Amino acid sequence: MAWLRRNLVVIVGLLVMAYILMPNLVVTMFSFNKPNGRYNYEWTQFSLDAWLNPCASAGLCESLGLSLWVAVVAALVSTVMGTMAAFALGRYRFRGRAATNLLVFFPMATPEVVMGSSLLTLFIAMGIPSGQVTILIAHILFTVSFVVTTVKARVASLDPALEQAAADLYATPSQAFWKVTFPLVAPGIAAGALLAFALSFDDYIVTNFNAGATTVTFPMFVWGAAQRGTPVQINVVGTVMFFGALAIVGFGQLIGARLRIGSRRKEAL
Amino acid sequence: MAALTQAAVGAEAPVSRPRRRGGLVPLVLLAPALLWLVVFFVVPTISLASQSLQTGDIDNGFTLTWNFAVYAEAMARYWPQFLRSMVYAASATLGTLVLGYPLAWFIAHRSGRWKNVLLVLVVAPFFTNFLIRTLAWQIILTDNGPVTGFFRATGLTAVLQAMGLTDNDSLLGSQFAVICGLVYNFLPFMVLPLYTILERLDVRLLDAAGDLYANGWQTFWRVIWPLSLPGVVSGTLLTFIPAAGDYINSRLLGNTQTVMIGQVIDAQFLRVLDYPIAAALSFILMAAIIVLVAGYVRAAGTEELV
Numbered sequence: 001m002a003w004l005r006r007n008l009v010v011i012v013g014l015l016v017m018a019y020i021l022m023p024n025l026v027v028t029m030f031s032f033n034k035p036n037g038r039y040n041y042e043w044t045q046f047s048l049d050a051w052l053n054p055c056a057s058a059g060l061c062e063s064l065g066l067s068l069w070v071a072v073v074a075a076l077v078s079t080v081m082g083t084m085a086a087f088a089l090g091r092y093r094f095r096g097r098a099a100t101n102l103l104v105f106f107p108m109a110t111p112e113v114v115m116g117s118s119l120l121t122l123f124i125a126m127g128i129p130s131g132q133v134t135i136l137i138a139h140i141l142f143t144v145s146f147v148v149t150t151v152k153a154r155v156a157s158l159d160p161a162l163e164q165a166a167a168d169l170y171a172t173p174s175q176a177f178w179k180v181t182f183p184l185v186a187p188g189i190a191a192g193a194l195l196a197f198a199l200s201f202d203d204y205i206v207t208n209f210n211a212g213a214t215t216v217t218f219p220m221f222v223w224g225a226a227q228r229g230t231p232v233q234i235n236v237v238g239t240v241m242f243f244g245a246l247a248i249v250g251f252g253q254l255i256g257a258r259l260r261i262g263s264r265r266k267e268a269l
Numbered sequence: 270m271a272a273l274t275q276a277a278v279g280a281e282a283p284v285s286r287p288r289r290r291g292g293l294v295p296l297v298l299l300a301p302a303l304l305w306l307v308v309f310f311v312v313p314t315i316s317l318a319s320q321s322l323q324t325g326d327i328d329n330g331f332t333l334t335w336n337f338a339v340y341a342e343a344m345a346r347y348w349p350q351f352l353r354s355m356v357y358a359a360s361a362t363l364g365t366l367v368l369g370y371p372l373a374w375f376i377a378h379r380s381g382r383w384k385n386v387l388l389v390l391v392v393a394p395f396f397t398n399f400l401i402r403t404l405a406w407q408i409i410l411t412d413n414g415p416v417t418g419f420f421r422a423t424g425l426t427a428v429l430q431a432m433g434l435t436d437n438d439s440l441l442g443s444q445f446a447v448i449c450g451l452v453y454n455f456l457p458f459m460v461l462p463l464y465t466i467l468e469r470l471d472v473r474l475l476d477a478a479g480d481l482y483a484n485g486w487q488t489f490w491r492v493i494w495p496l497s498l499p500g501v502v503s504g505t506l507l508t509f510i511p512a513a514g515d516y517i518n519s520r521l522l523g524n525t526q527t528v529m530i531g532q533v534i535d536a537q538f539l540r541v542l543d544y545p546i547a548a549a550l551s552f553i554l555m556a557a558i559i560v561l562v563a564g565y566v567r568a569a570g571t572e573e574l575v
Contacts, residue, residue, distance in 0.1 A: 005485075013375025016368045017390065020456060023405035024394050030408060041408050081302040088298035100299065103306050109506075109562070110555060111514025113531040117538050117551045118313035121320040124544070141309045144302055202398055204517065205531070209538065222400040226521065230404060238401040245396035249389050 024242050031235035038229025050232035057231035063221035064237065067201055070132070070217060074139035075196040081140075082147025082196075083189050089148065090155030107145045115142060116209030123210065130212030138210045139203065143196035150195060154188025314555075321548035331544060343549040347533050351553070354530040355561075357444075357519070358512035361451035365459035365508050366501065368452065373463035373500075378472060388464070391457050399454060403521050406450050410440040410522070417441075442524040450518035458507035466500030467493075502569045510558055530554055 004011075030040055034047035055061040088094075089101060107115065119138050120130075128134060158181065166176035204219035211220060222234055321339055325331035344351070376387045394402060409416055417440050420426045429435045435443040470493065478488040494501075516531035530550060537547035 009371050009375050010379050012371040013379070016372040016456070017387065019368070019453065020391060020394060022409060023402040023453070024397055026405040026408050027397060027401055030405075041411055042413070081305060084298040085302035088295035092295035094295045100303065103303070103311070107306070107310055109510055109558075111510060111531070111558065113514040113516065113534050114317075114551045114555045115310075115313075117534055117547060118317035119309065120538060121544065121548055122309070122313040122316045125316050125320070137309055141305060144305060148302065198395065202395070204400060205514075205535075208535070219398055219400055222398060222404070226400070226404055234401055234404075238397040242393060242397045245393055246389070249393075253385070 024238075027235050027238040027242070031232060031239045033232060033235075035232065040230045040232050040235065050236045054233050054236050057225075057233040059216065059221055060218075060231065060233050060237070063216045063218045066132075066216065067218035070135055070139060071197045071200040074136055074143055074200040075193050077136075078140045078144040078147050078196045079189060079193040082144045082192060083151050083185075085144075086148045086151035086155055086188075090152045104145050104148050107142055108149070112142075112203075112205035113209075116206040119206070120209045130210055131215050134210040134212070135207055135215060135217065138206050139200040142203070142206060143199050146195050146199065147189075147192035150192035151185065151188045154185050158184055317548050317552055320544050321552050323545055327542045327544075336545070339545050339549045340553065343546050343553065346546075347530065347550060350528050350530045350533050351550075351557075353527070354513050354554075355557070357448055357451060357527075357529060358509050358515075360448050361455060361512045362459075362505050362508045364448065364452035365456050366505065369456055369459035369463055369504065370497075373460050373467050376460075377464050377468040377470075391460050395457065400517065400521075403450055403454070403517055406446070406453070406522055407441060410446055410449075412439050412441065436524075436526075441522065444523070444527055446522040447519045447527045447529075450522045451512050451515065454515070454518060455508040455512055458511075459504040462503040462507065463497065463500040466497050470496055498569065502566065506562060506565075510562065513558060514554060 030043070031050055032046050032048065033040055033043055034045045034049060035042065036044055050056075085100075085104070089097065089104075116138065119134070119141070122128075123130060123134055162180050162184070163176050166180045167173075171179065202219065203217075204223060207217050208220060208223070211217065216224070218237070225231055225234060319333060320331070322333060322335050322337065323331035324334045324336050324339075372391075376384060376391075380387050408414070411417065417426075417438075420429070420440060421438060426435065426438045426440070429440075429443075429445050430438070434445040434448075440446055474492055474496075475488055478492045483491065514531045516529050516535060519527045519529040520532055531554075534547050534550050534554070537543050537550065541547075
């Protein structure tokens, strides 16, 4: 009883963890299913069919390609714009700074359905047809604030003495920036870019408002598929994304650990 | 998301005061992002307001007639869906808090060398498309599945039915399923800010409280909880705001009685093509959230959050 009380928080924590991970386990398991009929809801029989023919579901791979392309372009543009803005907000004093911060915050606090619909009214009013361009505009809009916030935190935590030290060592301002400041901020920029990519790749609601009838991103494909029957290939994509992300994180940790060990060895020498 | 969390909690970013006057430099740096936000966020918001006050139809076009009556009409027609969205979002927020708090504490103070692994596992589901994960809930809660079987065997289905959360002895297609889906979808948004704040909490305070004869509950309620409030506030905001506008869960896991306001806005804009009503609903949703959030932040006494 005393043991239970002491470890209650651990038990509850593990149960909640199971709740968080259960859908991913189901997605993985059902990627090996061979369903009777169009709906992949009940386990019938083990099969590698979907894994061997990932593009067999008509339209899936095209939508995946479009989503990847949109996510890369949106992440690139919003990372460049967002990083520039983050430096301005993190390093300079100017009139209207507080208002700008608020303007950056608002899109993050707006429900997607409001953002998507208000953009749609603009595109309707201006007569801009929905398609890839409107999707990109929308995706850059809702990712740029996240980039600004991520990079700004990094810029704000920089020690100003470092650039002064560089100047003392006869670095020109541009040398000081590219050789000292930028490498220190780079992890923040990388994190912002990854976040922008992930947000864009996963978005359904805003995209659905601004994509039109013929431009189908991967989340829109999944939504459409869910109305007509669920191809097993969807689960294959979900499984690859989940374990791919875990592998990338694990690999990153491993390299980080190696680097730390390496630098410690150098210090020891 | 981690960024928003970090920004909202203010963690790991010692607030260093911007130290330069750069003349035109900051303006040039800001120009592209600022232009984008103004043209595609501020202007659309105005265009949304204007659209809501226009009359007409899709074939003959709309003209601005300052038809404020549309707001009364929108509320008269859709207040149940509106109220439902707020209630579901609030319930889901409470659910994420109740489930997320123990998990955050467990990761912060009891997980030892598994801490980083657990943190990664909390975020990892985000890399699988959330529609796919919500469809997985359809499989989990299906009528012949083990979960429904367990709920029936233990009498939990009867309890849920008595509470009005399900209509019959199925779990799928009920308020229960929708709220479970919302809790699941937004749980990481609660866990991460809570973790950030709990991780920095000095555990010696617990010993001190014990020395002063506080029991477990008193220690939690009078020491841990007040100190964790900033994390609670940002976690609840990060959960409530998107949950109130969400309609994926209500659409995929609910029934015709669980329709949320986002679903109505989507249908009016994209299928019924009644733009004024749709714009009015969208505007009301935004206004309601701003008012609720402002009131909540003020009550919680953390205005510097935004």
